[in-house]
Amino acid sequence: MKFVQPIRDKRKIEAMKKVLKSESVRDYALFVLGINSGLRISDLLALSVDDVTTETGNIKERITLKENKTGKTKDFPIGTSAHKALKEYLDTSSLETTSPLFLSRKGTKAIRREQAYRILNNAARTVGIKDKIGTHTLRKTFAYHAxxxxxxxxxIQKLLNHSAPSVTLRYIGITQEEMDDVYLTLNL
Structure with missing residues (x-):
């Protein structure tokens, strides 16, 4: 697996939202939920419609799931941006409640990790992001901006289930230059 970066520039995030939304509301919803939840791509793609909607079809206030990698239960609220993106997506789709949330156009299964990678990478290149971008970029972007x-x-360490703060700093791409900046700008 290649080492990927978070999207640090909020203007690039907004530009990616526009590009993705213009091409596919599904892809837009995947991106927005990903950068606002910190979920791994395997957990995002495993979601079904009923994981995010109530019996009456409204967007739930919280998502509860069992993480694929850790087996731990994760329970978190759906923020405003993710709520709006999910609502817009589901209002424009005809998905069954038991369908994968991010259904492939080719069948009855969720899009695959490789397709999610292509979607994100193409949008990133379109908006001029030159860093290495991948599916893990969503999770890293969440953590970096937090x-x-x-x-x-x-x-943040707890939200990501990391073992130590140093792991989290390295994970979100905090560089030595950024750490040095603390010494150079504090000047008490």
Whole structure:
């Protein structure tokens, strides 16, 4: 697996949303839910419609799932951006409640990881992102922006199920240059 980067520039995130939405509301919803949940791609692609909707067809307030990699239960609220993207997607689709949420156009299964990679990579190149981008970029983008927004590193570590803060810093791509900047700009 190649080492991929988070999308650090919020303008590039917005540009990717526009590109994805213009091509496919499904792909847009995948991207928005991914960068707002921190889920691994395997967990995103395993979601079904009934994982995110109530019996009456409304978007749930929370998603509860068992992580494929860890086997741990993850329960988190659906934020405003993800809620809007999911609603728009589901309002324009004719998916059954038991269907995969991100259904392939070719059948009855979810899109595959490789297709998700192509979708994200093409959108990234279209908006001029030159960093290595992959499906894991969604999770890293979530963590990077949580960190940059001032959320405690130990909280982000817990959300990602990492073993140590150093793992989380390396994971989200905090560079030595950024750490050095603390010394150079604090000047108390």
């Amino acid at each position: 960190y940059k927004s001032g959320y405690d590193l130990s909280m």
